Amino acid sequence: VWPADGFRALIRSLGSRYQESGELRTAESYYRLAADLQPYEVDPAAVRDLTQLYIEEDQLPKVNNLTKEYENRLFQGKGGAYRNSRLRRIFEFHRTLGELYATIGRWGDSYDVDSAIFQLEHAQEKSRELGERLDNELPERYRFTPNMVNMLATGYVATNQPSKSYELRVTEAERFKQQGDTEAVRKVLEPIKTQELPSQLRLRIERLTVTPATTSAPAATTAPATTSTSAAAPTVATGRPLSSQTATTDRLRRAAVPEVRIDTSRMRTRPPLSKEQLDRVAAQLQQNLHRNVTDAPALDWGDAPGTPRKVLIDNGSGVILLDYAGETVEIPFDLVLGGTSVDPH
Numbered sequence: 001v002w003p004a005d006g007f008r009a010l011i012r013s014l015g016s017r018y019q020e021s022g023e024l025r026t027a028e029s030y031y032r033l034a035a036d037l038q039p040y041e042v043d044p045a046a047v048r049d050l051t052q053l054y055i056e057e058d059q060l061p062k063v064n065n066l067t068k069e070y071e072n073r074l075f076q077g078k079g080g081a082y083r084n085s086r087l088r089r090i091f092e093f094h095r096t097l098g099e100l101y102a103t104i105g106r107w108g109d110s111y112d113v114d115s116a117i118f119q120l121e122h123a124q125e126k127s128r129e130l131g132e133r134l135d136n137e138l139p140e141r142y143r144f145t146p147n148m149v150n151m152l153a154t155g156y157v158a159t160n161q162p163s164k165s166y167e168l169r170v171t172e173a174e175r176f177k178q179q180g181d182t183e184a185v186r187k188v189l190e191p192i193k194t195q196e197l198p199s200q201l202r203l204r205i206e207r208l209t210v211t212p213a214t215t216s217a218p219a220a221t222t223a224p225a226t227t228s229t230s231a232a233a234p235t236v237a238t239g240r241p242l243s244s245q246t247a248t249t250d251r252l253r254r255a256a257v258p259e260v261r262i263d264t265s266r267m268r269t270r271p272p273l274s275k276e277q278l279d280r281v282a283a284q285l286q287q288n289l290h291r292n293v294t295d296a297p298a299l300d301w302g303d304a305p306g307t308p309r310k311v312l313i314d315n316g317s318g319v320i321l322l323d324y325a326g327e328t329v330e331i332p333f334d335l336v337l338g339g340t341s342v343d344p345h
Helices: 003-020 024-035 044-056 060-083 087-103 116-133 146-158 162-178 182-192 199-206 217-221 249-254 275-290
Strands: 259-262 307-314 317-324 327-336
Touching: 003 024, 003 044, 024 044, 044 060, 044 087, 060 087, 087 116, 087 146, 116 146, 146 162, 146 182, 162 182, 162 199, 182 327, 259 275, 275 317, 275 327
Parallel strands: none
Antiparallel strands: 259 327, 307 317, 317 327
């Protein structure tokens, strides 16, 4: 670790702690301190942290301003990383620029350097190079994650290249399978499960093993009924999570009311929903589970954001797919039984 990188990592960790405790302006100050610690080289990780902070606050205009403020310095830093052959750093700059541009919808194409598609494609390429150098023992921070796959695939669809989107998803799913990451396989294939695909792609998908939450029909259609009335607010119980032995439909019917907790730690892409919107999703989902309803078209969604597309439940956890702002958003959640309810955030 270069000394400056160590100091910046420390500063970002302080920002993260303040963000977790809800002191967002203090967190923002720390992230900016890390970003600007060296005037001649911006910290791409700190810019990403700032981006995520503004997204969580539903402050997309601030992301626009952030792009204008740091865009040139990010390009300069990336150029320096190339000159010094710092492959990890090169990946971080491509990733940060790609996510910034994707957040503001600047998709572009494979030849447009100031666009999400160009930068994410190069992030994918550099991540693979790093994996080859490290014999596929790649740290998570340098991985081309399922959420980055989803982001790039969304860009292809937005620019009328659906076939390129499908090919990307299937190819990356095959790579995740080789790595033994079945959850990643599920994440990148879920958005195209119902699409009409070329037979060749469909055959490749059929060869892939996905998690039970994706393939188990009972999990998606059988409702965990309870006798409680609907909850007024999303809470998470401090009792034990449902295990694979207890998360049967019959067990749920006989158990105490399961509380819904939105699991933001598993939301690896930029969450386009604010905390308040996620709260409404949790509350409305819990209300429907209380009424023994898990079929997406039958959900009473009230004023919760988006349109439910599918609810998958397996082994005490699940995911709800929402059509929101022109894209499919995955929101993972946990079901917890018993105990005293607390604020999940």
